[in-house]
Amino acid sequence: MEDNRGIPARKNATLKDVAEACGLSVAAVSRYLNHSIKLPQSTTDRIDAAIAALNYRPNPHARSLSLGRSETIGLVVPDIANPYFAHLAAAVEQAAAEYGLGLLLCPTLSRTDRELDYLGRLSRQHVDGLLFVTNNGDDPALARALLGAKTVVLVDDDIDGTTAPTIMADSEQGGRLATALLIEQGHRSLAYVGGPQGLSSSRSRLRGFRRAIAESGQTIAIAAELHGPYSSAHGRIAAEQLLALDPVPTALFAASDEIALGVLSVFKQRGVKVGVDISVIAFDDVGPLELFDPPLTAIRQPVNAMGRRAVQIVLALINGEALLPATELLPVELIIRNSVKPPNR
Amino acid sequence: MEDNRGIPARKNATLKDVAEACGLSVAAVSRYLNHSIKLPQSTTDRIDAAIAALNYRPNPHARSLSLGRSETIGLVVPDIANPYFAHLAAAVEQAAAEYGLGLLLCPTLSRTDRELDYLGRLSRQHVDGLLFVTNNGDDPALARALLGAKTVVLVDDDIDGTTAPTIMADSEQGGRLATALLIEQGHRSLAYVGGPQGLSSSRSRLRGFRRAIAESGQTIAIAAELHGPYSSAHGRIAAEQLLALDPVPTALFAASDEIALGVLSVFKQRGVKVGVDISVIAFDDVGPLELFDPPLTAIRQPVNAMGRRAVQIVLALINGEALLPATELLPVELIIRNSVKPPNR
DNA sequence: CTGAAAGCGCTTACAG
DNA sequence: CTGAAAGCGCTTACAG
Numbered sequence: 001m002e003d004n005r006g007i008p009a010r011k012n013a014t015l016k017d018v019a020e021a022c023g024l025s026v027a028a029v030s031r032y033l034n035h036s037i038k039l040p041q042s043t044t045d046r047i048d049a050a051i052a053a054l055n056y057r058p059n060p061h062a063r064s065l066s067l068g069r070s071e072t073i074g075l076v077v078p079d080i081a082n083p084y085f086a087h088l089a090a091a092v093e094q095a096a097a098e099y100g101l102g103l104l105l106c107p108t109l110s111r112t113d114r115e116l117d118y119l120g121r122l123s124r125q126h127v128d129g130l131l132f133v134t135n136n137g138d139d140p141a142l143a144r145a146l147l148g149a150k151t152v153v154l155v156d157d158d159i160d161g162t163t164a165p166t167i168m169a170d171s172e173q174g175g176r177l178a179t180a181l182l183i184e185q186g187h188r189s190l191a192y193v194g195g196p197q198g199l200s201s202s203r204s205r206l207r208g209f210r211r212a213i214a215e216s217g218q219t220i221a222i223a224a225e226l227h228g229p230y231s232s233a234h235g236r237i238a239a240e241q242l243l244a245l246d247p248v249p250t251a252l253f254a255a256s257d258e259i260a261l262g263v264l265s266v267f268k269q270r271g272v273k274v275g276v277d278i279s280v281i282a283f284d285d286v287g288p289l290e291l292f293d294p295p296l297t298a299i300r301q302p303v304n305a306m307g308r309r310a311v312q313i314v315l316a317l318i319n320g321e322a323l324l325p326a327t328e329l330l331p332v333e334l335i336i337r338n339s340v341k342p343p344n345r
Numbered sequence: 346m347e348d349n350r351g352i353p354a355r356k357n358a359t360l361k362d363v364a365e366a367c368g369l370s371v372a373a374v375s376r377y378l379n380h381s382i383k384l385p386q387s388t389t390d391r392i393d394a395a396i397a398a399l400n401y402r403p404n405p406h407a408r409s410l411s412l413g414r415s416e417t418i419g420l421v422v423p424d425i426a427n428p429y430f431a432h433l434a435a436a437v438e439q440a441a442a443e444y445g446l447g448l449l450l451c452p453t454l455s456r457t458d459r460e461l462d463y464l465g466r467l468s469r470q471h472v473d474g475l476l477f478v479t480n481n482g483d484d485p486a487l488a489r490a491l492l493g494a495k496t497v498v499l500v501d502d503d504i505d506g507t508t509a510p511t512i513m514a515d516s517e518q519g520g521r522l523a524t525a526l527l528i529e530q531g532h533r534s535l536a537y538v539g540g541p542q543g544l545s546s547s548r549s550r551l552r553g554f555r556r557a558i559a560e561s562g563q564t565i566a567i568a569a570e571l572h573g574p575y576s577s578a579h580g581r582i583a584a585e586q587l588l589a590l591d592p593v594p595t596a597l598f599a600a601s602d603e604i605a606l607g608v609l610s611v612f613k614q615r616g617v618k619v620g621v622d623i624s625v626i627a628f629d630d631v632g633p634l635e636l637f638d639p640p641l642t643a644i645r646q647p648v649n650a651m652g653r654r655a656v657q658i659v660l661a662l663i664n665g666e667a668l669l670p671a672t673e674l675l676p677v678e679l680i681i682r683n684s685v686k687p688p689n690r
Numbered sequence: 691c692t693g694a695a696a697g698c699g700c701t702t703a704c705a706g
Numbered sequence: 707c708t709g710a711a712a713g714c715g716c717t718t719a720c721a722g
Contacts, residue, residue: 012468014715025693030717037691060471061409062715065698070406072449079435086431090424093452102471104417105450107438123357126405126447264636288606291613293638359699370709375701382707407699410714 013054021050033058064125072102073314074127076118078110078135083286084257084303085133088155091307092131099315101128110135112142119145122152129314131155132164135230138198151317155310157201158327165317166327167310171201171283174299174332175208176215178253178281181297181334183212186342187251187279189221193238193263194255197227205255205283223249230255235262243270250343251279257287260296268293279340295337302330358399366395378403409470417447418659419472421463423455423480428631429602429648430478433500436652437476444660446473455480457487464490467497474659476500477509480575483543496662500655502546503672510662511672512655516546516628519644519677520553521560523598523626526642526679528557531687532596532624534566538583538608539600542572550600550628568594575600580607588615595688596624602632605641613638624685640682647675 019026024047031037032047039047050056064070075092077085093103104127108114115134122130129151136142137159146152146162154166175192182190192209195202206225213220223245228234235254239262242248254260260282267274274280275294282289285300309328364371369392376382377392384392395401409415420437422430438448449472453459460479467475474496481487482504491497491507499511527535537554540547551570558565568590573579580599584607587593599605605627612619619625620639627634630645654673 012470015717016715026716027693027695027718028691031692034717036718057465057469059410059469059715060466061406061415062698063717064406065404065410065700066715066717068698075450080425080438081428081432081435083426083428083431086428086434087426089431089450090426090452093425093450103450105420105434105438105448107435120402121405124402124404125357261633261636268636268640288632291606291609291638292636295613360701361699371700372702372709372711373707376708379701381702404699407714408701410716411699411701413714 013056018050018056022046069128072127073129074104074106075131076106077133080107084284087286087303088307091304095308095311112136116145128318131310153310153314165313167306169301169332170329171204172208175205176212177334178299179209179212182251183216189223189249191224191249191252194227195230232258232262235259236266239263239266254282257282257284275339275341285335294339297337297340298335300333300335305330358401363395363401367391414473417472418474419449419451420476421451422478425452429629432631432648433652436649440653440656457481473663476655498655498659510658512651514646514677515674516549517553520550521557522679523644524554524557527596528561534568534594536569536594536597539572540575577603577607580604581611584608584611599627602627602629620684620686639684641684642682643680645678645680650675
């Protein structure tokens with residue numbers, strides 16, 4: 001029993017130190033720690049005491065090397081500064097921690113080379129699994145690289161030509177709900193300001209948009225269907241385009257919060273009153289939309305549920321459990337605020 | 346030379362495989378890879394070819410175990426879903442990647458036990474260094490644990506009684522700039538809605554607030570100095586308190602974006618017009634404040650510079666370089682928008 | 691059940 | 707300069 005208060009340990013205790021301290025073999029202690037052995041209470045007490053006295057904690061690298069896994073997963077996202085991904089990361093980390101997994105952050109800035117690089121880390125067992133969010137789902141090189149990866153779950157979007165399990169929000173239903181609200185409020189000239197044309201998430205939101213129109217039984221003009229990155233820059237460009245239209249549509253559905261931000265900033269700048277001159281509904285609902293001018297109506301993505309579910313599935317994959325259904329769609333929710341009003345023309 | 350297109354490698358190539366493939370010892374290849382040897386061009390070509398053919402990549406755990414370091418740092422933050430920390434994480438990750446360091450995400454939800462746990466991971470060499478953001482800087486247990494940690498840099502706030510290098514924004518200057526703007530616009534009754542009283546960041550912002558008042562040469566009433574967590578919940582409570590005052594102050598300085606969000610939501614709910622009934626200035630400037638109603642004036646923290654600088658310093662610490670000045674203050678910036686106007690009473 | 695020993699895949703002090 | 711070998715700290719198949 002050593003007295004080590006205050007003084008930083010000269011050297012970390014190893015399993016060997018613990019074993020010696022209580023007169024056992026390292027194997028016995030290791031087995032005890034990994035719950036693969038049953039020992040008499042008196043012995044386990046001795047081990048616990050030695051661990052406490054020596055302040056022993058296993059070296060994770062030795063463990064990883066020996067085990068061939070790291071008990072760490074990676075979260076591959078385009079940009080962690082984006083509030084949507086930040087929320088996703090928080091949800092993922094929390095779920096991962098509950099399952100004893102560490103989380104390595106892998107932001108790609110949407111660069112395919114970085115995405116491939118992180119996939120490489122997976123095969124080197126740097127991480128045991130990867131939660132993969134990409135805006136390059138239409139890149140064949142990515143799809144090819146993904147084929148060899150057995151413990152990847154796609155989040156938020158799928159990738160053409162892969163069979164990896166996928167967790168997504170029900171984007172089509174979201175697009176449908178959003179558009180139905182616009183129609184219900186009386187709008188008859190609508191625009192879709194979408195994400196990248198190649199991405200399934202944006203295609204689904206567009207499908208929902210069209211479907212709500214078809215289902216309405218009304219004569220609705222589709223003033224525009226615009227595509228581009230899920231960015232505020234794209235939102236700004238789209239807003240300019242819409243304002244140049246004649247007539248300007250009376251309502252628009254923006255496929256992400258970020259796009260809506262860009263749209264709103266142009267409208268604000270040009271004096272276009274949201275909810276009066278034009279109604280706007282967004283998709284994601286992660287920003288402080290309730291504080292916007294006016295508070296923004298949006299479709300809320302189930303970020304927490306998606307993060308948690310993705311962790312569960314990657315863990316099942318890591319443990320070699322039976323294949324799960326290829327794609328899971330999680331329900332979205334309509335959050336009504338003040339940016340959708342009946343048209344005033 | 347193997348043909349492995351399409352087929353996932355049966356097993357990852359090791360250094361031994363590479364060495365055998367080109368008739369060298371593992372030591373030679375290892376040294377070459379670590380740049381601690383000079384080999385003839387013909388030899389290095391052979392090695393490079395073998396590495397490419399076998400698709401060799403070093404096993405990071407073996408390397409870490411052998412080296413006693415992991416080339417990974419951890420970022421300890423209260424909550425990654427908070428936009429301020431999300432931006433910080435993005436900046437840190439980018440800088441870390443440039444220096445070849447991985448980034449492990451360590452969110453604490455401000456729980457001291459989790460903070461201590463992450464500190465433990467550091468001593469187990471799970472990570473080589475830690476960038477540490479905490480709201481518990483006044484907790485003596487934390488300070489004690491930090492004493493033994495040689496490769497920690499404190500970010501954003503310091504911890505009482507530690508000597509760890511610290512990177513912070515110049516909060517006092519920020520508080521001073523913010524308050525000076527309010528005074529300059531004619532306000533004579535001000536409130537400070539601050540962060541936790543025990544935290545140096547909030548104390549500094551308060552110091553700046555008082556200093557600007559003292560320096561103004563005007564007679565200024567300090568209507569309130571409120572303290573609480575850097576959260577929107579605290580902002581909401583504070584807003585209620587301020588509105589209950591008689592007279593209500595004509596302007597307030599909120600010590601974080603989050604606090605401002607809470608304040609604004611109460612004001613919105615109660616019909617208090619920001620910029621008309623009361624002026625508001627925030628601190629952080631990471632949210633889309635320009636889209637708020639009205640666009641929010643704020644002090645901008647140099648998040649990118651802080652993240653980058655913190656990585657540089659932790660790296661210097663890891664490399665055992667000479668101690669650097671204890672605390673670095675990075676300059677803040679006043680971003681004028683529309684939430685501060687002259688008082689109308 | 692238990693322990694001695696091999697093995698995970700690297701790095702590097704040491705001897706040639 | 708170069709290679710054989712030890713060592714990093716675990717886990718676990720194997721033999722007792």
